[in-house]
Amino acid sequence: MKNSLKLFCLSLLAMPVTALAQSETFPAGTVPNEHNINGAEYPRIGADRRVHFKVHAPDAKKVEISFRGEMTKGDDGYWTLVSEQPEVVGFHYYQIIVDGVAAADPNGKPFFGMGKWVSGIEIPEGADGDYYAVKDVPHGTVAKSRYFSKIRDEWRECMVYIPAEYDKNPAKKYPVLYLQHGMGENETSWANQGKMNLIMDNLIAEGKAVPMIVVMDNGNIEVFKPKQGESMADAQKRFGHEFPSILVNEIIPHIESSFRVKTDRENRAMAGLSWGGLLTFNTTLNNLDKFSHIGAFSGAGSIDVDNIDGAYGGVFKDRDAFNGKVHAFFLGIGSEEHPERTRKLSEGLAKAGINNTYYESPGTAHEFLTWRRCLKEFVPLLFKGDRQ
Amino acid sequence: MKNSLKLFCLSLLAMPVTALAQSETFPAGTVPNEHNINGAEYPRIGADRRVHFKVHAPDAKKVEISFRGEMTKGDDGYWTLVSEQPEVVGFHYYQIIVDGVAAADPNGKPFFGMGKWVSGIEIPEGADGDYYAVKDVPHGTVAKSRYFSKIRDEWRECMVYIPAEYDKNPAKKYPVLYLQHGMGENETSWANQGKMNLIMDNLIAEGKAVPMIVVMDNGNIEVFKPKQGESMADAQKRFGHEFPSILVNEIIPHIESSFRVKTDRENRAMAGLSWGGLLTFNTTLNNLDKFSHIGAFSGAGSIDVDNIDGAYGGVFKDRDAFNGKVHAFFLGIGSEEHPERTRKLSEGLAKAGINNTYYESPGTAHEFLTWRRCLKEFVPLLFKGDRQ
Numbered sequence: 001m002k003n004s005l006k007l008f009c010l011s012l013l014a015m016p017v018t019a020l021a022q023s024e025t026f027p028a029g030t031v032p033n034e035h036n037i038n039g040a041e042y043p044r045i046g047a048d049r050r051v052h053f054k055v056h057a058p059d060a061k062k063v064e065i066s067f068r069g070e071m072t073k074g075d076d077g078y079w080t081l082v083s084e085q086p087e088v089v090g091f092h093y094y095q096i097i098v099d100g101v102a103a104a105d106p107n108g109k110p111f112f113g114m115g116k117w118v119s120g121i122e123i124p125e126g127a128d129g130d131y132y133a134v135k136d137v138p139h140g141t142v143a144k145s146r147y148f149s150k151i152r153d154e155w156r157e158c159m160v161y162i163p164a165e166y167d168k169n170p171a172k173k174y175p176v177l178y179l180q181h182g183m184g185e186n187e188t189s190w191a192n193q194g195k196m197n198l199i200m201d202n203l204i205a206e207g208k209a210v211p212m213i214v215v216m217d218n219g220n221i222e223v224f225k226p227k228q229g230e231s232m233a234d235a236q237k238r239f240g241h242e243f244p245s246i247l248v249n250e251i252i253p254h255i256e257s258s259f260r261v262k263t264d265r266e267n268r269a270m271a272g273l274s275w276g277g278l279l280t281f282n283t284t285l286n287n288l289d290k291f292s293h294i295g296a297f298s299g300a301g302s303i304d305v306d307n308i309d310g311a312y313g314g315v316f317k318d319r320d321a322f323n324g325k326v327h328a329f330f331l332g333i334g335s336e337e338h339p340e341r342t343r344k345l346s347e348g349l350a351k352a353g354i355n356n357t358y359y360e361s362p363g364t365a366h367e368f369l370t371w372r373r374c375l376k377e378f379v380p381l382l383f384k385g386d387r388q
Numbered sequence: 389m390k391n392s393l394k395l396f397c398l399s400l401l402a403m404p405v406t407a408l409a410q411s412e413t414f415p416a417g418t419v420p421n422e423h424n425i426n427g428a429e430y431p432r433i434g435a436d437r438r439v440h441f442k443v444h445a446p447d448a449k450k451v452e453i454s455f456r457g458e459m460t461k462g463d464d465g466y467w468t469l470v471s472e473q474p475e476v477v478g479f480h481y482y483q484i485i486v487d488g489v490a491a492a493d494p495n496g497k498p499f500f501g502m503g504k505w506v507s508g509i510e511i512p513e514g515a516d517g518d519y520y521a522v523k524d525v526p527h528g529t530v531a532k533s534r535y536f537s538k539i540r541d542e543w544r545e546c547m548v549y550i551p552a553e554y555d556k557n558p559a560k561k562y563p564v565l566y567l568q569h570g571m572g573e574n575e576t577s578w579a580n581q582g583k584m585n586l587i588m589d590n591l592i593a594e595g596k597a598v599p600m601i602v603v604m605d606n607g608n609i610e611v612f613k614p615k616q617g618e619s620m621a622d623a624q625k626r627f628g629h630e631f632p633s634i635l636v637n638e639i640i641p642h643i644e645s646s647f648r649v650k651t652d653r654e655n656r657a658m659a660g661l662s663w664g665g666l667l668t669f670n671t672t673l674n675n676l677d678k679f680s681h682i683g684a685f686s687g688a689g690s691i692d693v694d695n696i697d698g699a700y701g702g703v704f705k706d707r708d709a710f711n712g713k714v715h716a717f718f719l720g721i722g723s724e725e726h727p728e729r730t731r732k733l734s735e736g737l738a739k740a741g742i743n744n745t746y747y748e749s750p751g752t753a754h755e756f757l758t759w760r761r762c763l764k765e766f767v768p769l770l771f772k773g774d775r776q
Binding site: 037038039055056057058059060061062063095096098099100101102103104105106107108109110115116117118134136139141142143144145146147148155160162164167170171191225258259260 | 425447449483488491493495504524527531533543550558
C-alpha cells in the first residue's frame with residue numbers, strides 16, 4: 001500500500017484546490033450551476049433566477065463576467081457578481097475576463113459557442129423543461145464519426161445521435177435528420193448546449209417521435225476566413241453554398257455507408273438554427289429530390305416574403321408540387337428576437353398556398369432554449385410514414 | 389439576400405477576432421499546434437521542438453504559461469514565451485495564467501486533465517507517431533453512452549469506441565476492453581489526449597488487433613472528496629474499491645445490454661494508466677472469473693514484489709492457475725519516470741513463475757505518449773482466440 005500511496009500523492013498535486021475547500025455558507029436559495037465540474041460551488045443559480053459568480057483572483061486589477069459586467073473585489077481576494085436582473089430561463093454563455101483576457105471558467109464544462117470554447121449557465125425551467133430532463137427511459141448514444149472531405153481536402157468529424165433501440169434491431173434501417181448549429185458553434189453544440197439527445201430520448205420514449213439517426217456537422221467552414229481580397233460578405237455567401245455541397249456529396253454518403261439508415265428522400269430531413277437555418281434552406285430547397293422535411297429555427301432569413309416565387313430557383317412556384325414533396329416545412333423563432341419577419345413569412349407562404357408550420361417560443365430570444373423548443377416541436381412532424 | 393446578410397452580420401459579432409487578424413510573419417520553422425482552433429496561429433511548435441506561446445493581454449501585470457514560467461510583455465501588448473529546452477515529443481498540458489488566474493487557452497481545444505479542462509500541445513513524433521496518425525483506413529466511432537448507477541445514485545456517462553466494421557456485421561458480437569484514465573482525467577481523456585481511437589483504427593486495419601469495443605468511464609469518483617472526518621488517504625482507498633464495484637456491477641451489465649458484445653471472461657479485458665492501473669488491478673485481480681487480460685500503464689504500484697503471494701487475496705499463489713486464466717498480464721512504464729520498481733516487479737513475477745509482459749517506453753515520463761505506446765503494445769495481445 002505504501003507504494004500505491006506514493007503514486008496517489010504524486011497525482012494529487014494535479015487535483016483542483018476546489019475539491020479540498022473548507023465548507024462555507026452560500027446565499028440562501030442558490031444551488032450550483034449544473035455545468036460546474038468537480039463539485040465547484042460557483043457559479044450558483046438563485047431561486048430568483050439571478051446568477052451568483054465568485055472568482056478567486058487576489059492579484060487581478062479587474063475581473064469581469066462577459067455580458068454581465070465588472071465584479072467586485074472582497075478583502076479575501078474573491079471577486080463576486082450577482083445578475084442585476086433575473087436571467088431568462090435556459091442556457092446562456094459566459095466567460096471570465098481577467099485584466100482584459102477572456103477565458104472559459106476553469107470550474108465549468110466547456111461549450112463551443114461564440115467561435116471558441118466558453119462556459120455556460122443553465123437557468124432551470126422547472127416543469128417546462130421536463131422534455132430535456134434526464135429520465136429513466138432508454139438513452140441513445142452520441143457518437144463522433146470521422147470522414148474525409150475531398151471538397152475540403154481534410155478529415156472531418158460529425159456527431160451522430162443513435163437511438164437506444166438501434167442495437168436491439170440489427171436488421172432495421174432508420175430515417176435521418178441532419179441538424180445544424182448556428183454561427184460560432186460547431187458539431188458538438190446541439191448535444192452539449194441543445195441537449196438534443198435528451199430531447200430525442202424523451203420524444204421517442206413517449207412515442208411522439210419515430211426512432212431516427214440525427215447527424216450534426218460543423219457548418220462554420222474555416223470560420224469564414226475570406227480569401228485574399230475577398231469581402232467577408234462574399235466569403236459567407238461562398239461558405240453558405242460550400243457546406244450544402246459537402247453535406248449532399250460527402251456527409252450523406254458517409255452516413256449511409258457507415259450506419260443502417262434509409263436512403264430515400266422520404267426518410268431524410270434537415271433542420272438548423274440561425275446560420276444553420278440558412279444552410280438548411282440552401283441545402284434542401286436546392287435538392288428537393290433528396291429531402292422531404294425542412295426546419296429553420298431562428299434562421300428563415302433567406303426567403304423574401306414579397307418574392308416567394310423568386311426564391312431558390314422558383315422552388316415554391318408549383319404549390320402542389322412543393323406541398324406534395326415537403327411533408328413538414330417548419331419555421332420557428334423566439335418571441336423576444338423580433339419574430340415579426342418570420343411570422344410574416346409563414347403567413348405569406350400560407351396565403352400563397354405553401355403549407356408550413358410556424359412556432360414561436362414564448363419569452364426567449366436568439367438562444368438555445370428557443371432551439372430546444374423548436375426541436376421538440378419539429379421532430380414529431382418527421383417521418384410519419386414510419387409510424388405504426 | 390439583404391435580410392440574410394443582416395442575420396450574418398448579427399451573428400458575426402460573436403465571431404473570434406483571430407479569424408479576422410491581419411497576416412503576420414512567424415518564427416522560422418514553426419507550425420501551429422495541432423490542437424489550436426479556428427486557425428489560431430499560437431501556440432506554435434518549432435522544428436527544434438520548442439513551443440512558442442503568444443498571448444494578447446495589454447492590461448495584465450503578469451502572464452505565465454503553466455509548467456513553463458513567466459512570459460515577456462512586448463510594446464504591442466502581446467506576451468511571448470519560448471520553451472527554454474526542446475520539449476519531449478508527445479502530448480503536454482498547459483494553462484495560461486493571467487495575473488494569477490489559470491485558465492484554458494481560448495485558442496485551443498480543451499482536454500480534461502489536472503482535474504479540470506485545460507489546454508494541450510502536441511510535439512510531433514514524426515514517423516514514430518505513425519501508429520496514431522489519421523490514415524485512410526476505416527474509422528471507428530467514439531460514442532457517449534448514459535447509464536444509471538445505483539451505487540452512486542446518479543446518471544453517469546461512459547465513452548465507447550466502436551470499431552468501423554461493427555455496423556457491417558449486424559450479427560457479430562465483439563470482445564470488450566475496459567480502459568481507464570489517470571487521476572485528474574476523465575472518460576474523455578483516452579480519446580482526446582490518448583488518441584486511442586486512432587491507435588485502435590490503425591491496429592485493426594493492419595490486422596494487429598482484433599476488432600473490439602473499448603469502454604472508458606470516469607474513475608475519479610467525486611474527485612476523491614473525503615467524507616466528514618475521513619482522511620484523504622482513506623477516501624482514496626475507499627474510491628479505489630468503489631469504482632471496481634461500479635464497473636463490475638453496473639458498467640459491464642450496461643454495456644452488455646446496450647451493445648453487441650461477448651459476455652464471457654475470455655472476451656473481457658481491462659487496462660488503465662496510473663490511478664487507472666490501480667483500479668485495473670483492484671477490479672481484475674479480485675474478479676479473475678470475469679477478466680482474462682490485464683494491463684497497467686505506469687500504474688503497477690499496488691503489488692509488492694517482495695510479497696507476491698500476499699497480493700490481492702493470494703491470487704498469484706497458484707502460478708499455473710493464474711497463468712492459465714490470464715492470457716496477458718502487461719506492465720508498461722516510461723523510461724523517464726523511475727521505471728526501476730515496475731521493471732523489478734515484472735522480473736520478480738517472472739522469476740516466481742507468473743507470466744507477464746514488460747514494456748518500457750523510451751524517453752518518456754508520466755505522460756500520454758507513454759500510454760499511447762503502452763496501448764499500442766497491449767492491444768495486440770488481446771483476444772487472440774478471436775484471430776483467424
